[in-house]
Amino acid sequence: MVAETLRNMPVPAAQVLHGDCTERNFIFRSGVGPALVDFRAPCRWPIWWELARIGCAVPAILSGDAHISALARFLAAYRENNDEIPVADLVAVAQAARCYTTASVTPLQDLVAPGPLLSMPVLANYVEQRHAAVTALWNRADDYDQALREALR
Template structure:
């Protein structure tokens, strides 16, 4: 085992979990943690290695959210406590959590209709379960900032990124795409205030926090696990619903993406029928606003590359393309969502 971190993790598994002889394979997933598959004979486990500086208290709270969701029939992976009963074990600079391996894979090219209904129904069950979460009575740490994006700062950042990409002596394919997409994004920033003004009062509650396709495992059409919960912090239910209903892969790769999105929303309402119509109708707008005010991917490329920057580059291009389609057809999408809400 040439990776020194992997050697230390194997030692932690033996000493703290009573799991000797683990064979670790680093997985090409994760932007916040380094993840491994651990094989112990026929048993397979999933190991998260938290990076230096990680907020382990927040990570512990996130594990609590996963456990709570599981109690409400949301399919989740089970965390494996250490011999001492700890969900997260730290040995010097190395901190890990260990999880039972769940069957399934991440769908990379857009959910099919059965998977969309499954994703919607499970999210509805999750939101219903978390609606009365005690943390939901606290002020959101991010909602006020989200509702008042600094468009001027976004313009400045785009100008900076355009300058870096444009001044490269030898531009590669991504530089060319970045110059095009950043210019398009700059041009639509003035529309953000009107989009925000069109939002009605929306429901804020504790959510999954990152309910996206990359955090859903499917075994065929069966949703086998919802992964990577965030700590409890209230935010817009409409945003989390819109984000998965109008997942960027669906919007870009599915010609009938509006029907696909409303199909997922209809399944959501079967398990969470109490979400107000205003939240349902506004969910695509909320997802669009998040896309338009985020430079995730391209910002990392030029300022601070991530762990898997090639994936981030591709994700930026998908997110930008999806934002342009949503913006162009937003009136049509919201009309379709209103119909779904009325016929729940």
């Protein structure tokens, strides 16, 4: 399913993006922000890839049905401020998230980084959450795609 989804995605528009925009690198204070801690140099990436990483983090996906409409609002707001981005790239964010979340183990490297030994409960919890997120993304693929198409008309 991943290979087929990737084949059907648009040729991506690219822009200079930060390579370290993960949820742990955004800092909010009293709901205001964000500040961004970015340890990697910016480089050119497909827009849909970075937006999928930010908008479809595992905890967000696991928030349930509200995530679909929240992702649609996030991308609509992004488009309002970046109207030169092709709509097809924004609609492809959910497709990119499905592929990325299925094929990637990020942030597993944080769990196995040098330091205290990884506990089996932490690893088991990570695997269970990741699996639940992948399952939700594929089971609700049509709902995600339709919501994004409607929000980005």
